[in-house]
Amino acid sequence: xxxxxxxxxxxxxxxxxxxxxxxxxxxxxxxxxxxxxxxxxxxxxxxxxxxxxxxxxxxxxxxxxxxxxxxxxxxxxxxxxxxxxxxxxxxxxxxxxxxxxxxxxxxxxxxxxxxxxxxxxxxxxxxxxxxxxxxxxxxxxxxxxxxxxxxxxxxxxxxxxxxxxxxxxxxxxxxxxxxxxxxxxxxxxxxxxxxxxxxxxxxxxxxxxxxxxxxxxxxxxxxxxxxxxxxxxxxxxxxxxxxxxxxxxxxxxxxxxxxxxxxxxxxxxxxxxxxxxxxxxxxxxxxxxxxxxxxxxxxxxxxxxxxxxxxxxxxxxxxxxxxxxxxxxxxxxxxxxxxxxxxxx
Numbered sequence: 652x653x654x655x656x657x658x659x660x661x662x663x664x665x666x667x668x669x670x671x672x673x674x675x676x677x678x679x680x681x682x683x684x685x686x687x688x689x690x691x692x693x694x695x696x697x698x699x700x701x702x703x704x705x706x707x708x709x710x711x712x713x714x715x716x717x718x719x720x721x722x723x724x725x726x727x728x729x730x731x732x733x734x735x736x737x738x739x740x741x742x743x744x745x746x747x748x749x750x751x752x753x754x755x756x757x758x759x760x761x762x763x764x765x766x767x768x769x770x771x772x773x774x775x776x777x778x779x780x781x782x783x784x785x786x787x788x789x790x791x792x793x794x795x796x797x798x799x800x801x802x803x804x805x806x807x808x809x810x811x812x813x814x815x816x817x818x819x820x821x822x823x824x825x826x827x828x829x830x831x832x833x834x835x836x837x838x839x840x841x842x843x844x845x846x847x848x849x850x851x852x853x854x855x856x857x858x859x860x861x862x863x864x865x866x867x868x869x870x871x872x873x874x875x876x877x878x879x880x881x882x883x884x885x886x887x888x889x890x891x892x893x894x895x896x897x898x899x900x901x902x903x904x905x906x907x908x909x910x911x912x913x914x915x916x917x918x919x920x921x922x923x924x925x926x927x928x929x930x931x932x933x934x935x936x937x938x939x940x941x942x943x944x945x946x947x948x949x950x951x952x953x954x955x956x957x958x959x960x961x962x963x964x965x966x967x968x969x970x971x972x973x974x975x976x977x978x979x980x981x982x983x984x985x986x987x988x989x990x991x992x993x994x995x996x
Contacts, residue, residue: 687861688796688810694724694781695798695854697748698737698757698771721799721854722747722771723863724780726894732886733853734868735762735769747773761889761899766964767837767868768886770893781855783890784862786841786882791815797845797867797878799854813845813876819959820879821912822869836913839961840879841865847878856880885961888968902970902993904978905936908949910959925958926950926981937994942987943980950986951979967993 698720720737724730731747738745741762748754755773762769793815800809820840826833843856847867856865865880892899908927909917921928926948932938949957953976957963970976972995980987 723855729773729775737853738769799851811846817842844876901996903996905933907931948981
């Protein structure tokens, strides 16, 4: 058997070269990912409801007593996205600590309890801000990274890695208030196994490009490796309006509606394949002035199909009070158009 030694050497050299190229490419990818994560991390802030908390977390309940949480800078002129339970409701104040240690009083300019999202504003310009991605086409198994202050400022801007475990999740929340249990629902959530602890609330969930695809919000404490984030798309129209106009006048239909994932918690007898189910119409809202009724199923708005409440919110957030929209509703197996003039919330 004849062996071409020169040919074997050339093949081995080619293999070594290909291995070297693969290693360099992978190393370059890792370095780019690290740089993108580092840039986003620099935009993450600490948020407290109490001024001058110091840095210690060694209390019986440091996060709970000090109200420590996270937020992320989303515009150069000081708008910061977080959770409502971290910053407080609209018109309240909180305190923001930047990466360099400077602290500022912030005003909450918008919040939504159903989404557990809020936007607060500090009097600063020229800030480095995070890039907003899209939550529309995210996939199960996609790599994600959660950033935040997991148990206080001593562990600030901790990054944890994981994957998207599921999308469009609905969870039931039970919160004790005085002598009663308040039940609420959060829908269209991103489920991830990236570690999310209490202080991570309000911090960003980012993809491999360093873009925000969600805001970390709640964690099921009875199970390991289950965390949730609110998809970023629902709040992007609000951020854009604040960034460009410095204000946001929220429009409303004046209805309470749930999709098929939530309605099963409320009424097992109600079934529908698409759309969202109207459970209540506000007496002083614009929908009360129309033919819309409780029990109607809204399937479209201005011709755009909707199957989740978050899709309706996102569409309405792009509108202004006074604008008209046409709802397509299903009632008794018939489709009806209903025109509604939006009012200010």
